Amino acid sequence: MVTMSSSVSSFTIAPLTFFFTIFLCIPLFALSYCKNPPIIFNFGDSNSDTGGLVAGLGYSVKFPNGRSFFGRSTGRLSDGRLIIDFLCQSVNTSVLRPYLESIGSTFENGANFAIAGSATLPKNVPFALNIQLMQFIHFKDRSSQLSSTGIEGLIGYDRFDDALYMIDIGQNDIADSFAKEGLSYLQVVDKIPSILAEIDNAIKEIYDQGGRKFWVHNTGPLGCLPQKLALAKNISSIDLDSFG
Template sequence: MSVKLIQFVRWLVISTTLMQSTVIGGRETNFRAIFNFGDSNSDTGGLSAAFGQAPPPNGITFFHSPNGRFSDGRLIIDFIAKSFGLPYLNAYLDSVGSNFSHGANFATAGSTVRPQNTTKSQSGYSPISLDVQFQQFRDFKTRSKFVRERGGVFKELLPKEEYFSGALYTFDIGQNDLTAGYKLNFTTEQVKAYIPDVLGQFSRVIKGVHGEGGRTFWIHNTGPLGCLPYMLDRYPMSPAQMDEFGCAKPFNEVAQYFNKRLKESVEKLREELPDAKITYVDVYRVKYRLISHAQKYGMVFNFSFIVVAYLNYENVVK
């Protein structure tokens, strides 16, 4: 094991402890609840609860069996929860054995910001788009208050009312909005053309959560689309369109354009919601560096774990 990798492994351990008390927006915070919105990058069981369990090899590395995640191990959201001393987030749609006292996860694999005009069986995209996730959150918040006031055994399984205003609201979504265009045979320029509408709908949901009392937001940009195997398999590129690490440059350029506009949207939201703390996280740079330097860091750890620790290691949170 190289000295660099040993140092990085050491940082993985240290970062888990440090993140238990994180500084966001200039203030030290220890969250009692997390509410997550997104797609497969942060789905802890939503799509599996609705349409059937994600089959093996999903879950085999850490959980040793399928566990609702479209991953062989844990996701970034799992490590975020762990860093604050909270249990992993149960999916809102998973009613069996779930404890929502520390928050809930509304993400489902295949989700998009904009509702798709296709069924899941037609396109593979989840019908639970971001606007639906927001409505589920609103309903969850209203019903949690009702159940806690009514009393009974279920009240201890739901968040206290004050947790909603003091919670961390995490978002990791948008990747599928880009691939949706390519599945419809859109050109890259046509995909870029509808990104402002996607981000307009995204901003409306952020404002909606703010209207429900949310004040602290953690927003991931999208990763290097051109490095995803399913994109490279479905849409072959010429050698001239590939970068030195085997990623498709046109798809990555679209992802970078999306991220640029997302960051602009976040900056505008900060102006419009001055009492909110909104953190923009450059996941693209982290993932691309890990892909392009896989041998340097060693692909022996769960990818999500590396991303969370590396976000701290390289200080790319802005």
């Protein structure tokens, strides 16, 4: 488990360093042993969006999304569950509700700020990583305030310090650099430190808010995304593995 010292002045992150927090009760076989499910806050893009895009912008994500598990569309850009869903299951807690979902949501086990299409840059646009952090700070303030008055279904101030903070973002920064900006491979590589710097800033901001447990995802190979394979033209068989 990753922990930070109490002195924020000693808290530094090398640009290419990723921090992973691993709970002892993460494996599925240990589900029944996780007696005190953790509170989880997630920030990211479509890889972990559990309905934020639909709730925030009213976009329609229809069937067959959700067909392999939920049996209905849930706003996930997937036919089933996401990594964040499997994590919640493995630690014996309910799936995270989108922060922007105003109907039927409870936030006793955390909240999901991830929105499909989000990136780290540019900042201050919906729903960049720094905007998601602003939403979290607002959520923390309001939840702490209302919880102190006895309102149920929210998280008290002292429980934010022990929560798990997950960040799964950066894929769109890289993909858009190729697809929309037309940058070369080397130009995109040169851009990566600025992307990591925003994730670095996010961790420091959460640390200042009391967070001490972090799980930061790396991004997967873009060329293997079904979307990219479907849009690509003239793919040679030598460029594909046995799974296509």
